[in-house]
Amino acid sequence: MGDKLTHINEDGEVHMVDVGDKNVTQRQAVATSKISMSQAAFDAVKNGNLKKGDALGVARVAGIMAAKNTSQMIPLCHPLMLTKIEISIEPDDTTSSFDIKALVRVEGKTGVEMEALTAASVTALTIYDMAKAVDKSMVIGPTQLEQKSGGKSGDYNRE
Template structure:
């Protein structure tokens, strides 16, 4: 069992926003990844640009960037942070088959950017799902996870 306390709970067990006021500003970076599993025929429609809603990969990329920027509005206890950079890569993956999404978030601040990277992947995946749902009723969003993070007092994390 993990002996560390959950930081978003106060001494009485109530949810709280963590006070980061005394933490130093440091360079922060996080990478997250996820997948949207599709039928091979749907993947081919995306590849050929034949879906009625348009450019699935391009729209999902922009949606992921917007999602990262809006993370503090979506996750109640996240701090609003100024992003230095957010990159979202949305690519066809024949091995799934489906779409693989990778987001990299960077900021200089008192708190990390893991949630921004994870939100970017989640919103991009939901956008792919929305854009293919007319032709694909069995699309599955899977394996959204933090790949790595750097910066801050808690140190680096590598999950792949």
């Protein structure tokens, strides 16, 4: 990788970098997050999960919508027409936490790392919102990129 921030030009000013010359390729990114909570909150969310209007279902919808809204939220992100968004949320009983995974795909000129990371973050934030009446001390993170493919800068796989 380089050692320069691409969003800052030679005059030190921020800008949305030119991707006009980049190729349109199939690009994918996978990001993960985690939210850890008390046993009582964990049980309430899991139980809610079995019902009609479940907490995790709301969080999944929020994550999907956030992915589509990323370029409005992150100032220097390019707008993109995402072709696939999938959020999975797995309970981890041993640590009373939920593991969140967001997968985003696009056929475009820039990668979708930010879309995947934003989706995972907003999914976690929404779970926090749903459960905060039970537990305010929940902790979100680590939130990180797991995998990325497509584009000139090559693939990335977290070790």
